[in-house]
Amino acid sequence: MTAPTEKPAPNRREFLALSGATAGAASLGMAAWGQNFVEVDVDAITNTDFATDVLVIGGGMAGLFAAVKAHDAGASTMIVSKGRLGSSGLTPFGKGFFVFDTDVETDTIDDFVDTVSRSALGTSNPAYTRQMAEHSMARAADLREWGYFDQTLSNRPFMKPIEDRDIPLLERVHVTHLIKEDGKIAGAAGFRNDAEETVTIRAKSVILCTGAGGFKPNGFPLGDLTHDGTIMAYEIGAKVTGKEWNDGHMTRSDNPAACYDGWGDMFERVPSTNGVEVHHDLGVDLNYTAYMTGNPVAGGPGAQPSDGDTIEVEGGPQTPEEFQRDFGAPGGDGEGGGPSSGEGGAPGAPPPGFEPSANVGGASAGMAIHKSEGLVPFDDRCASNIAGLYAAGDALGSHMSGGIYTQVGSSLTGSAVQGAIAGEAAAEYAETADTPVIQDVRISEIVDEILAPLRLDAGYGPAWVTQTLQGIMIPNFVLYIKKASMMTAALAYVEELRDHHVPMLRAANMHELRLAHETRNMILSAEMKMRASLMRTESRGSHYRLDYPDMDDVNWRAWINIYQGTDGSMQLEKQPFDTWPT
Amino acid sequence: MKFSAQTYAILSALAVFVGLPLLFYALGDAPRRTLLKEGISLITLLAFTMMLGQFFLARSNETLLSLFKPLQIQKVHKVIAYSAITIIFVHPVLIVLPRYFEGGIKPWDAFVTLITDFGNPGIVLGLIAWVVMVVLGVTVFFRRKLIPHFKLKYRGWRYFHGGLAVAFTVLALWHSIALGRHTDLAMSVFFIILAILGFAMLAHMYWGVRSPKPKPVSKGATS
Amino acid sequence: MTIKSINGCIGCQECVKSCPCDVIRMEHGKAVIAYPADCQICHLCRMYCPVDAIEMSPEKSIPVIVPWG
Ligand SMILES: Cc1cc2nc3c(=O)[nH]c(=O)nc-3n(C[C@H](O)[C@H](O)[C@H](O)COP(=O)(O)OP(=O)(O)OC[C@H]3O[C@@H](n4cnc5c(N)ncnc54)[C@H](O)[C@@H]3O)c2cc1C
Numbered sequence: 001m002t003a004p005t006e007k008p009a010p011n012r013r014e015f016l017a018l019s020g021a022t023a024g025a026a027s028l029g030m031a032a033w034g035q036n037f038v039e040v041d042v043d044a045i046t047n048t049d050f051a052t053d054v055l056v057i058g059g060g061m062a063g064l065f066a067a068v069k070a071h072d073a074g075a076s077t078m079i080v081s082k083g084r085l086g087s088s089g090l091t092p093f094g095k096g097f098f099v100f101d102t103d104v105e106t107d108t109i110d111d112f113v114d115t116v117s118r119s120a121l122g123t124s125n126p127a128y129t130r131q132m133a134e135h136s137m138a139r140a141a142d143l144r145e146w147g148y149f150d151q152t153l154s155n156r157p158f159m160k161p162i163e164d165r166d167i168p169l170l171e172r173v174h175v176t177h178l179i180k181e182d183g184k185i186a187g188a189a190g191f192r193n194d195a196e197e198t199v200t201i202r203a204k205s206v207i208l209c210t211g212a213g214g215f216k217p218n219g220f221p222l223g224d225l226t227h228d229g230t231i232m233a234y235e236i237g238a239k240v241t242g243k244e245w246n247d248g249h250m251t252r253s254d255n256p257a258a259c260y261d262g263w264g265d266m267f268e269r270v271p272s273t274n275g276v277e278v279h280h281d282l283g284v285d286l287n288y289t290a291y292m293t294g295n296p297v298a299g300g301p302g303a304q305p306s307d308g309d310t311i312e313v314e315g316g317p318q319t320p321e322e323f324q325r326d327f328g329a330p331g332g333d334g335e336g337g338g339p340s341s342g343e344g345g346a347p348g349a350p351p352p353g354f355e356p357s358a359n360v361g362g363a364s365a366g367m368a369i370h371k372s373e374g375l376v377p378f379d380d381r382c383a384s385n386i387a388g389l390y391a392a393g394d395a396l397g398s399h400m401s402g403g404i405y406t407q408v409g410s411s412l413t414g415s416a417v418q419g420a421i422a423g424e425a426a427a428e429y430a431e432t433a434d435t436p437v438i439q440d441v442r443i444s445e446i447v448d449e450i451l452a453p454l455r456l457d458a459g460y461g462p463a464w465v466t467q468t469l470q471g472i473m474i475p476n477f478v479l480y481i482k483k484a485s486m487m488t489a490a491l492a493y494v495e496e497l498r499d500h501h502v503p504m505l506r507a508a509n510m511h512e513l514r515l516a517h518e519t520r521n522m523i524l525s526a527e528m529k530m531r532a533s534l535m536r537t538e539s540r541g542s543h544y545r546l547d548y549p550d551m552d553d554v555n556w557r558a559w560i561n562i563y564q565g566t567d568g569s570m571q572l573e574k575q576p577f578d579t580w581p582t
Numbered sequence: 583m584k585f586s587a588q589t590y591a592i593l594s595a596l597a598v599f600v601g602l603p604l605l606f607y608a609l610g611d612a613p614r615r616t617l618l619k620e621g622i623s624l625i626t627l628l629a630f631t632m633m634l635g636q637f638f639l640a641r642s643n644e645t646l647l648s649l650f651k652p653l654q655i656q657k658v659h660k661v662i663a664y665s666a667i668t669i670i671f672v673h674p675v676l677i678v679l680p681r682y683f684e685g686g687i688k689p690w691d692a693f694v695t696l697i698t699d700f701g702n703p704g705i706v707l708g709l710i711a712w713v714v715m716v717v718l719g720v721t722v723f724f725r726r727k728l729i730p731h732f733k734l735k736y737r738g739w740r741y742f743h744g745g746l747a748v749a750f751t752v753l754a755l756w757h758s759i760a761l762g763r764h765t766d767l768a769m770s771v772f773f774i775i776l777a778i779l780g781f782a783m784l785a786h787m788y789w790g791v792r793s794p795k796p797k798p799v800s801k802g803a804t805s
Numbered sequence: 806m807t808i809k810s811i812n813g814c815i816g817c818q819e820c821v822k823s824c825p826c827d828v829i830r831m832e833h834g835k836a837v838i839a840y841p842a843d844c845q846i847c848h849l850c851r852m853y854c855p856v857d858a859i860e861m862s863p864e865k866s867i868p869v870i871v872p873w874g
């Protein structure tokens with residue numbers, strides 16, 4: 001990072017007026033390199049310090065259960081989230097909650113776990129699939145009691161157990177750092193969106209429920225998630241997995257950014273439960289069709305079968321025969337439809353109200369299949385390789401569904417179940433753990449790192465860097481229809497952004513400070529994505545390589561773990577399916 | 583011609599109290615929403631102009647007195663005022679009602695947030711205005727029981743009623759300017775002009791040079 | 806452009822809290838669209854607003870990058 005410098009103090013008022021006048025242009029996100037007209041007095045920013053046994057980071061489905069169950073297990077618990085409880089991350093948009101009701105299902109849980117594994121082509125972790133099914137009814141019962149299935153918006157039902165238990169909740173606090181002392185987790189740090197204030201929280205145990213992330217793509221409500229948790233954990237030595245998988249959501253070609261409109265009435269629906277229905281969904285089939293035949297691709301869910309002359313596309317991602325479905329869409333036969341209702345808000349049906357229209361891909365660019373990416377679990381209780389650090393939900397690479405969407409509605413359930421399990425495990429750990437000691441110098445070092453973008457005299461606008469990254473990563477032939485040459489090229493760009501732009505990300509206010517940190521996380525995620533995709537020299541599930549179109553069971557019955565080497569570089573390793581890391 | 587003068591008065595009243603608010607509504611640039619929501623906004627706005635109109639449908643309006651019988655005026659005043667009060671009485675509920683038909687916050691939760699948002703001056707003004715309006719409505723309804731109870735003369739009651747009307751109008755006006763989505767500059771100026779004219783006429787009647795007036799035809803009016 | 810306008814706001818801050826992307830801020834007791842470029846058009850703000858003050862548009866205020874189409 002460049003050295004902190006004095007900001008141009010004398011003309012603050014003038015600068016404010018100026019930045020007001022240029023706000024129009026700036027808000028277009030187009031400003032690249034430029035002066036940093038800082039709107040806040042960086043030296044006046046204060047730090048508030050908190051302490052707790054268990055710190056839950058994230059206010060989605062996983063964070064809710066982690067906090068409730070850690071508290072109920074006797075630990076003093078606190079939640080911090082960059083958004084509002086139940087109104088941030090992906091949780092507000094998922095509407096179908098899977099339950100394995102033994103009174104209704106004819107098959108056993110063993111059968112279910114096997115079916116998921118077959119659809120996932122071995123990529124699923126059966127321990128987490130099973131656990132999700134076993135606990136699904138109990139979590140649904142909790143949610144029902146809190147009123148979750150009675151209304152569209154989750155904040156009130158989520159607040160109920162939190163208020164009943166008096167669990168402290170910090171909302172709109174963006175966490176940027178995990179703190180590790182003596183090899184053990186010691187807390188976290190971040191800053192407030194609404195106040196010129198940094199926040200440090202000392203904790204015996206931390207549960208990352210920070211969800212997944214993407215490259216702020218258009219057409220999927222993922223704009224607030226940039227894999228923050230994964231990156232923070234990676235930087236203190238945690239292992240990360242699943243980066244080669246792709247979520248293949250599509251959006252409409254007219255107004256592609258309008259996720260609400262693209263999802264029909266989904267966002268306004270009241271959540272409900274659904275039973276067993278295992279698919280092999282949301283791969284990259286339509287991306288392949290688009291790549292081979294040109295754009296845009298008519299079809300996908302809800303699209304009218306076009307008039308006869310559908311184009312047959314040879315090759316491309318394979319769907320196991322058992323799980324092939326026909327949406328009556330072009331490219332149909334065996335190419336096996338496109339996305340379903342998005343992990344199944346509406347079991348078996350395309351997203352309701354999803355107008356027949358031309359589609360474009362990349363709605364969720366940068367995100368993998370839910371639960372396939374995130375921290376590597378070291379046991380079936382959500383532990384990471386760092387003592388005291390747990391992860392749950394979309395932040396944990398549990399491979400609960402594998403590298404493809406399998407059971408409809410299991411993403412919400414998985415977050416709820418894993419949250420609860422991680423909560424209990426963290427509380428148990430905290431019981432015997434010592435209160436962490438963090439040196440003041442360490443705290444002020446971290447605070448300096450957090451505020452660095454505000455101290456730059458000039459630098460790159462985070463919005464511009466983000467758009468540049470999107471331009472590099474989102475093209476179909478980079479992210480979805482992969483081949484070594486393109487990925488190597490993209491990786492070179494990403495490394496340039498990492499080495500040259502990241503240290504010069506500027507921020508004029510607390511909002512831009514958030515964008516700066518998010519941009520940095522996206523760049524590191526992009527690097528992970530390219531490296532893992534390059535390493536997996538086969539095609540499987542949602543990972544498709546044009547230069548390695550077949551599945552390679554001899555070499556690739558393995559997950560890819562990523563960790564930071566001693567020299568700070570990114571290291572990758574294989575972990576065979578059906579094994580736990582050591 | 584007396585008849586045409588009356589027609590003329592009615593028509594111009596309609597033009598001012600119905601036509602103008604509709605015009606300002608049409609010219610305003612607040613986004614159009616569903617029929618139900620726009621309908622609710624419109625009846626709220628019209629109810630409010632009708633209330634402002636009551637200052638012109640009283641004895642203070644000498645022009646009107648010369649055209650219509652006081653009893654006629656009183657009757658119309660009552661009918662319109664009661665209807666307008668009824669609409670504004672449920673106006674806070676009407677604001678959250680459309681939520682019943684769509685996803686999103688539940689109407690009851692929205693209502694609670696709305697009426698407990700004491701940090702907002704516009705809401706506080708609205709709440710006080712609403713209470714004053716309810717007091718006004720109740721005192722008018724029970725005026726024949728109340729007048730003797732408080733040993734009021736009929737004139738005293740009228741002062742009380744007029745005073746409440748002024749207080750209520752000031753609060754409601756301020757409230758609607760602070761919050762209203764259709765109460766833009768044009769609509770606000772229109773409301774303010776109506777209110778000032780109304781107040782002026784009342785002041786003129788209470789404190790101005792009093793022209794010798796005929797005694798009311800019947801004391802206290804009919805119910 | 807994205808979140809389009811706010812009319813009839815009572816300043817309850819529900820939208821500010823409910824916006825995942827920190828698009829809305831309070832100014833003089835009313836909600837203002839501070840950072841429209843970051844709006845993901847998810848309508849949460851609109852759905853949380855008790856008086857339905859927020860008007861949306863499906864159009865994004867900055868150029869949209871898609872992989873194909
Ligand atoms: C449109 C859509 C439809 C879906 N439909 C379904 C469905 O029908 N059924 C189903 O099962 N699943 C569905 N899903 C998936 C499901 O919603 C998610 O898998 C699940 O909600 C993830 O929950 P989570 O708690 O793990 O993460 P999230 O809900 O993503 O929560 C992450 C939390 O972490 C916080 N956070 C992130 N970074 C930071 C930071 N740096 N500092 C502080 N806090 C941070 C965020 O504010 C947020 O509160 C759908 C998803 C979408 C987008």
Ligand code: HEM
Nearest residue numbers: 633636637640641656660663664722740741744747784803
């Ligand atoms: C919106 C609410 C109302 C407003 C703004 C309003 C306003 C006024 C005003 C300014 C006067 C003249 C005061 C005076 O003569 O000293 C008046 C008189 C009167 N009002 Fe109202 N009024 C309202 C509602 C009502 C209602 C609901 C009734 C129902 C009975 C009513 C009955 C009367 C009567 C009987 C008089 C006396 C008229 C007369 O003696 O000629 N008012 N009102």
Ligand code: HEM
Nearest residue numbers: 630674697708709711712715754758761762763764765813
């Ligand atoms: C006598 C009492 C009241 C009167 C006469 C009144 C009148 C009005 C008027 C004329 C508007 C403008 C409507 C528009 O511009 O479209 C308005 C808006 C509003 N009023 Fe009231 N009001 C009253 C009481 C209240 C109360 C008690 C509340 C709730 C606590 C309330 C809440 C609101 C809100 C939230 C708006 C803005 C919403 C919108 O414009 O759609 N009002 N009111």
Ligand code: SF4
Nearest residue numbers: 824844845847848850
């Ligand atoms: S639509 Fe979503 S992202 Fe846009 S302002 Fe509203 S809540 Fe924020």
Ligand code: SF4
Nearest residue numbers: 814815817818820854
């Ligand atoms: S939620 Fe609605 S009323 Fe409340 S501050 Fe936002 S726009 Fe205003």
